[in-house]
Amino acid sequence: MSVLHCIVNDRLVIPAAELQWRFSRASGPGGQGVNTTDSRVELVFDLERSSALGPFRRARLKERLSTRLDGTCLRVVVAEERSQWQNRQLALVRLGDLLREGLKAPPPERRATRPGRGAVRRSLEAKGRRSALKRRRQGKPSLDD
Numbered sequence: 010m011s012v013l014h015c016i017v018n019d020r021l022v023i024p025a026a027e028l029q030w031r032f033s034r035a036s037g038p039g040g041q042g043v044n045t046t047d048s049r050v051e052l053v054f055d056l057e058r059s060s061a062l063g064p065f066r067r068a069r070l071k072e073r074l075s076t077r078l079d080g081t082c083l084r085v086v087v088a089e090e091r092s093q094w095q096n097r098q099l100a101l102v103r104l105g106d107l108l109r110e111g112l113k114a115p116p117p118e119r120r121a122t123r124p125g126r127g128a129v130r131r132s133l134e135a136k137g138r139r140s141a142l143k144r145r146r147q148g149k150p151s152l153d154d
Contacts, residue, residue: 015054015101017108023061028104029053030097035088049088050096052104057081066112073111083107 015023035049056062056070056078070083077083085103087096124132 013097013101015104015108017105017112021061021066021108021112023054023059023104023108027054027059027061029055032093035096046091046093048091048093048096050086050093050100052085052087052097052100054083054085054104055081056083070108070111073113074107077107 013028014025015028017023029052031051031053032047033049033051034047056067058081059067062070071078071081074083083104085100085107087100087103089099090096
């Protein structure tokens with residue numbers, strides 16, 4: 010079996026020694042083998058103990074992935090395929106995706122702007138037209154109607 014490490018980007022690779030694997034029986038399809046094969050995969054990556062992450066990356070991941078963390082550990086569970094090997098591959102891909110997403114720079118803050126003169130004028134004209142329409146509808150009915 011080859012060594013499984015997680016490639017996040019060209020500058021960050023999580024070594025296999027820092028990944029903890031757990032296996033258990035998965036529900037779902039699998040025929041007779043479903044009761045004997047531990048195909049469900051749980052991949053655990055401890056952010057705090059990782060030597061691959063610097064303090065800046067560690068802090069950003071803790072902040073951005075705080076809802077997904079269990080203490081300081083990031084957990085990925087996969088039980089979609091019948092084969093443990095395929096589930097392991099999927100877990101590595103998902104962990105890489107999560108870490109990539111967590112390391113992205115936050116979007117720039119929105120700067121408050123005011124509507125332009127033309128937009129204000131068009132808005133006021135539209136309000137005037139609507140107001141005139143409603144005023145025309147309010148005419149009192151005459152006795153001839």
